[in-house]
Structure formats: structure tokens, C-alpha cells
Amino acid sequence: MNVQLTGTYRPSRDVVARKIEGEIILVPLAAGMGDLEDELYTLNPTGAAVWRMLDGRRTLRAVAAALAKEYRAAPATVRRDVLGLVAELARRRMVVAVPR
Amino acid sequence: MNGGALQSFEFGPEDFRELLRQTLARGVPLRFAAAGASMDPFIKDGDVLTVSPLPPRLSPGDIVAAVSPANGLVVVHRAVGLRGGAVLRPGPGRRPAGTGHPRGTRRPAGDAGHRAVAAGHRPAVAHQSAAARCPHRGGRQAPGAAMRTAAKRTAGRPVRLHPQLRSIKLPDLPLWHRARETRVPLAFELELTARCDNNCRHCYINLPAADASARARELTAAEIDGLARQAAALGSLWCLVTGGEPLLRPDFEEVYLALKRRGLLVSVFTNACLVDDRIVRLFQHYPPRDLEVTVYGVSRATYEAVTRVPGSFGRFIAGLGRLEQAGIRPRLKAMALRSNLHELPRIAAFCRRHTRDYFRFDPQLHLRYDRDRSRNREIAAQRLSPAEVVAVERADRSRRRALQRNCERLLPRGNGGRGLFFCRAGLDSFTIGWDGSFKLCGALTDPACTCDLRNGTLQEAWSTFAPTVRNKRPRDGRFKNACGACDLINLCLWCPAHAYLETGARDEPVDGFCEMATARQRLIRP
Numbered sequence: 001m002n003v004q005l006t007g008t009y010r011p012s013r014d015v016v017a018r019k020i021e022g023e024i025i026l027v028p029l030a031a032g033m034g035d036l037e038d039e040l041y042t043l044n045p046t047g048a049a050v051w052r053m054l055d056g057r058r059t060l061r062a063v064a065a066a067l068a069k070e071y072r073a074a075p076a077t078v079r080r081d082v083l084g085l086v087a088e089l090a091r092r093r094m095v096v097a098v099p100r
Numbered sequence: 101m102n103g104g105a106l107q108s109f110e111f112g113p114e115d116f117r118e119l120l121r122q123t124l125a126r127g128v129p130l131r132f133a134a135a136g137a138s139m140d141p142f143i144k145d146g147d148v149l150t151v152s153p154l155p156p157r158l159s160p161g162d163i164v165a166a167v168s169p170a171n172g173l174v175v176v177h178r179a180v181g182l183r184g185g186a187v188l189r190p191g192p193g194r195r196p197a198g199t200g201h202p203r204g205t206r207r208p209a210g211d212a213g214h215r216a217v218a219a220g221h222r223p224a225v226a227h228q229s230a231a232a233r234c235p236h237r238g239g240r241q242a243p244g245a246a247m248r249t250a251a252k253r254t255a256g257r258p259v260r261l262h263p264q265l266r267s268i269k270l271p272d273l274p275l276w277h278r279a280r281e282t283r284v285p286l287a288f289e290l291e292l293t294a295r296c297d298n299n300c301r302h303c304y305i306n307l308p309a310a311d312a313s314a315r316a317r318e319l320t321a322a323e324i325d326g327l328a329r330q331a332a333a334l335g336s337l338w339c340l341v342t343g344g345e346p347l348l349r350p351d352f353e354e355v356y357l358a359l360k361r362r363g364l365l366v367s368v369f370t371n372a373c374l375v376d377d378r379i380v381r382l383f384q385h386y387p388p389r390d391l392e393v394t395v396y397g398v399s400r401a402t403y404e405a406v407t408r409v410p411g412s413f414g415r416f417i418a419g420l421g422r423l424e425q426a427g428i429r430p431r432l433k434a435m436a437l438r439s440n441l442h443e444l445p446r447i448a449a450f451c452r453r454h455t456r457d458y459f460r461f462d463p464q465l466h467l468r469y470d471r472d473r474s475r476n477r478e479i480a481a482q483r484l485s486p487a488e489v490v491a492v493e494r495a496d497r498s499r500r501r502a503l504q505r506n507c508e509r510l511l512p513r514g515n516g517g518r519g520l521f522f523c524r525a526g527l528d529s530f531t532i533g534w535d536g537s538f539k540l541c542g543a544l545t546d547p548a549c550t551c552d553l554r555n556g557t558l559q560e561a562w563s564t565f566a567p568t569v570r571n572k573r574p575r576d577g578r579f580k581n582a583c584g585a586c587d588l589i590n591l592c593l594w595c596p597a598h599a600y601l602e603t604g605a606r607d608e609p610v611d612g613f614c615e616m617a618t619a620r621q622r623l624i625r626p
Contacts, residue, residue, distance in 0.1 A: 014386075016363035018332065020273065026265075027363045031387050039267050047264030085264045 010056030287338035375419030486619035543597035592617035
């Protein structure tokens with residue numbers, strides 16, 4: 001999956017994010033998104049922060065910059081994490097690219 | 101067979117799981133023929149697998165056998181990562197088929213075939229009881245625990261999740277911990293309609309498909325979406341869509357997708373007669389969590405003797421065929437009643453051939469939710485005698501085992517007669533009636549135990565009304581000395597909902613039920 005820092009993404013309409021006991025749980029609606037029938041997906045706190053920022057307007061570079069500032073983390077590390085997570089989400093069709 | 105030749109045995113899913121569990125517990129490998137195609141092409145239907153005890157170290161890419169917490173079946177998949185145990189993945193390009201492996205063959209180790217390695221296990225929990233028709237007693241939606249096993253690594257690259265994204269199996273959801281401590285409505289049933297295209301003799305709810313009055317009282321798609329939003333806010337995760345026949349509603353797709361888009365795991369009960377290409381495409385793209393189809397007969401004469409609708413058998417076969425051709429395998433189940441008893445063995449055989457995982461049947465019939473006397477007489481005429489029920493249960497090994505498990509869990513002296521409820525209805529589940537009524541369960545139709553969701557919120561119904569129903573007490577001391585003190589209650593159909601349907605009182609014993617429970621006790625504890 002070719003995910004670029006210049007790209008913008010939003011959550012797919014085929015996944016529902018639910019907050020259960022403080023955790024973001026991703027519930028796939030469509031076939032082929034999950035690996036198992038009894039499996040959902042959850043994001044850790046930084047993953048949840050990325051998810052919230054995938055609004056279809058901000059580029060991944062802007063998302064990473066905002067997170068690096070918020071978490072006082074090395075920008076290069078955050079960019080790598082954001083790219084990796086979004087690539088995984090895109091591979092599972094949980095996020096979709098928004099044409100600019 | 102003799103002379104050292106292999107001897108094959110067929111097992112039901114539950115028996116196979118127990119065989120596997122007990123064999124591995126002794127440190128002995130078990131060899132069996134795989135059923136299902138979820139690991140195709142690496143493991144094909146009929147391939148011989150050898151499952152061995154878990155090695156000291158499990159690696160991504162290993163093939164593992166496990167008991168699915170969702171349905172209690174043994175499944176074989178590839179481990180894709182390790183986090184406190186195996187994270188499993190089905191075979192490439194296939195939606196998992198929930199495969200059990202009922203065709204067991206004990207062989208000496210050493211033959212060719214895939215080798216698997218089994219781990220220890222936690223005890224399985226929360227199987228639906230065959231004894232208790234009411235799902236709330238068996239904890240239908242509660243998660244099971246997995247017995248994890250591992251197998252020799254085969255071809256194929258393991259899939260690793262990004263560290264910020266974690267797969268979470270349903271039993272590991274934090275929701276369960278909260279649910280144990282507080283009342284969370286984890287699951288609810290939604291009766292989309294009471295109308296049905298069939299007119300089954302034994303049905304407790306069906307109204308004619310063209311019943312305009314009933315149709316006018318049904319919840320609209322917008323009302324259902326509003327209730328689904330409220331249910332999700334209360335913490336609901338499972339939604340069972342039932343009827344009547346839910347596919348009868350022209351807006352079924354809209355309703356189904358609305359429920360899914362609220363983040364609910366939606367299951368559907370249907371007779372499959374109305375499954376057309378549109379429904380197939382819907383379920384292909386947006387699979388239901390479970391799809392269950394009732395089989396009333398496997399010949400036109402028997403099927404239509406039950407449904408009383410000419411042509412229904414052909415529509416059922418066509419609908420089931422459409423699903424199967426599209427790779428959608430529903431779970432098949434049956435009702436045992438006077439009109440199809442002669443065909444029950446053939447029905448069971450058909451269901452076991454075609455079902456997604458396991459087959460179950462129910463030999464006990466509810467009376468009507470609307471207490472229609474004429475229809476109740478028809479249902480009574482379809483009921484099997486205790487001797488007949490016991491005979492069909494004796495003939496079905498998995499059902500007999502389920503009864504035995506329930507017998508081992510018999511409530512000590514009932515519940516002491518303190519309250520009417522033995523189940524979890526109203527504690528972790530509820531039902532939305534087709535007319536917008538809120539009920540603790542579908543069968544609890546006593547007007548004193550229902551409220552109208554059109555005149556209030558689901559939050560109010562769950563938080564305020566449901567506890568008042570749960571707290572209802574028997575009228576006098578008679579209950580305490582009857583059903584309230586009976587230690588066969590888990591073998592009995594009795595509950596306040598059924599007592600009301602049978603007698604008009606929530607705390608009244610039902611003579612026929614006592615006879616049935618006693619006969620079942622003799623079956624499993626002769």
C-alpha cells in the first residue's frame with residue numbers, strides 16, 4: 001500500500017469506531033476487513049490519536065507534526081509510526097484516501 | 101475394519117472438541133480429517149491433520165487448532181502474532197467458515213499429513229444449552245474461552261499488525277469486565293415484524309404477510325436506527341434480527357445496514373424463502389455475524405405440512421441454494437413437531453450436511469405471544485409427548501451431552517423462591533418487540549412486564565423499568581415450594597415468561613413442563 005505523507009485519509013464507511021471502556025474499538029462491517037469472525041481491532045492511545053485526526057483534510061505530514069508536538073516526540077519517529085499505521089489501516093480498507 | 105486397517109468415526113462438533121481436548125491433555129497426538137475450506141489451498145477439505153501438544157515456543161506462521169470462543173467449534177488457522185497467546189488468521193482469500201472438524205479418525209502417529217501441535221487450554225464456557233430453549237439461561241452471546249493449539253509451520257507469510265493497531269478477540273473486550281460488575285445490555289433481539297410468508301402450525305408469533313394492521317404498528321427504519329443508536333450508547337454489541345420473517349420487510353437492507361453502522365454485530369434468523377440475489381449480495385458484502393435458517397422438512401410434503409404455504413419448500417431450497425452458491429453457509433436448525441417427527445432423522449442429516457458448523461433442534465414449542473386460543477390449540481396439537489422428546493434427544497448424542505452438562509449445573513434448590521427469574525434477561529440482554537415494545541426477552545409478553553419504547557427512551561426502559569420487572573415477586577408461598585425450589589429447573593421449559601403464556605400467571609407451575617423435566621432427568625441420570 002503506497003501511503004505518502006502528502007496523502008489525506010478518512011475512516012472508511014465500512015468500519016465503525018466505538019469507544020468501549022475508554023478504548024477505541026474498530027468494528028469492521030464489510031467482508032474481508034478482519035482476519036477472524038470473533039475479532040475486532042483496538043488502537044493504542046497514539047493510534048487512537050492518529051485515527052481521530054484522519055479527517056480527510058489534514059495530510060499525514062500535518063497529522064504527524066501535530067502528534068509530535070502534542071506528545072513531544074521526535075518528528076521522524078512519529079512520521080514513521082503514522083505511515084505504518086495508516087498503511088495497515090489502508091491495507092484492511094479501514095481508511096480510504098481522499099483525492100486532493 | 102480389522103487387520104490394522106484404519107477405522108473411521110464421525111463426531112459431532114462438541115464430541116470432537118472433547119475428544120481433542122482429552123487426547124491432548126494426555127500428551128497424545130490426534131489425527132483427523134479436516135472439514136471446511138477456510139485454509140484452502142494449504143489445507144483442503146478432507147486433508148488429514150495431526151494435532152499434537154503445544155511446543156515450548158509458538159511462532160507466527162504456525163498452524164494452530166483452537167476452540168473458537170464465538171461458537172465453541174474447533175478451528176484450524178495460522179498464527180499471525182503472539183500476544184499472550186496465538187493470534188489467528190484464516191487461510192488466504194477466504195472468509196473464515198467457522199469450520200468444525202467432525203470427521204475424526206484415530207490413527208497411529210507417523211502418517212503423512214499436516215502436523216499440528218496443541219497447547220493447553222482454559223475451560224470452555226457459555227455454550228448454549230440444548231436443554232434450555234431460552235437463550236438467556238445458556239448465555240448465548242457470552243464468549244467462550246479458547247483452547248489454543250499450534251502446528252508445524254507451513255508455507256505462507258505471517259501477517260503482522262502495526263504496533264498501534266491490535267487485534268482483539270471478543271472474549272478479551274474490556275466490556276465483559278464491566279458487564280460482570282454492572283448491568284450492561286450486551287445483546288438484544290429485534291423483532292422486525294411479526295408477519296411471515298409462511299404460516300407454520302407451531303409458530304408463536306406469525307401473522308399473515310399481508311396483515312395491514314400489524315404492518316402499520318411495526319417500527320419504522322428510522323425508529324429502529326434511533327433505538328440502535330441508544331442501544332450502542334448503553335454498550336450493546338450483539339443484535340439478533342428476528343421476526344416473523346425479517347426478510348419480508350422491504351426495507352430490510354436499510355435496517356440491517358443501519359444496525360451494522362451503529363457498530364453492532366448483527367445476526368439474522370430467517371426461513372430463507374425470501375433470499376434473492378439482492379439479499380445474497382448484501383450478505384456477501386456485509387456478512388451477518390450469524391445467519392440461522394430453520395428447516396421444517398426436507399421433502400415438499402413435510403415442509404409444507406408445517407408451513408401450510410404451497411410452494412414454500414421450493415422457495416426454501418432455492419434460497420438456501422443461492423446462499424450456498426455465494427459461499428454463505430448459514431447455520432441450520434430445526435423444530436421437532438408432530439408434523440415432521442417422522443422425517444426428523446432426514447432433517448438432521450440434511451442439516452448436518454449443509455450447516456455452517458453445527459446443527460441443533462428444539463423439541464419444545466412455545467405458546468403464542470398473543471395468547472390466541474385457536475392458534476394455541478394448533479400448537480398444543482403439534483407438541484411431542486415427553487416420551488417422544490426424550491426419544492429424539494436420546495438419539496442425538498450432542499444434545500444428550502448438552503443436557504448432561506446442564507444437569508451438572510442444576511441450580512441448588514431452584515433459586516430459593518426469592519424471585520421469579522433464573523436467567524440473565526434484563527441483566528445483560530433485552531428484546532425490542534416488532535411493535536416497539538420493550539421486553540426482558542421475546543417471550544415475556546405479560547403487559548405488566550413490557551413498556552412502549554415510543555413513549556420513552558431505551559435508557560429509561562433499561563435503567564428504570566427492567567429492574568422493576570426483575571424484582572417482581574411471586575404472589576404467595578406456593579411458588580417457593582414448587583418451581584422456586586425445584587432442582588430440575590435447568591431441564592425444564594419453565595420460566596415466568598412461559599408460565600404466563602401457559603397459565604396467564606408468571607408464577608404458576610405448568611404440569612406438562614414438570615413431566616418433561618422429570619423424563620429428561622431419567623434420560624441423563626437413569
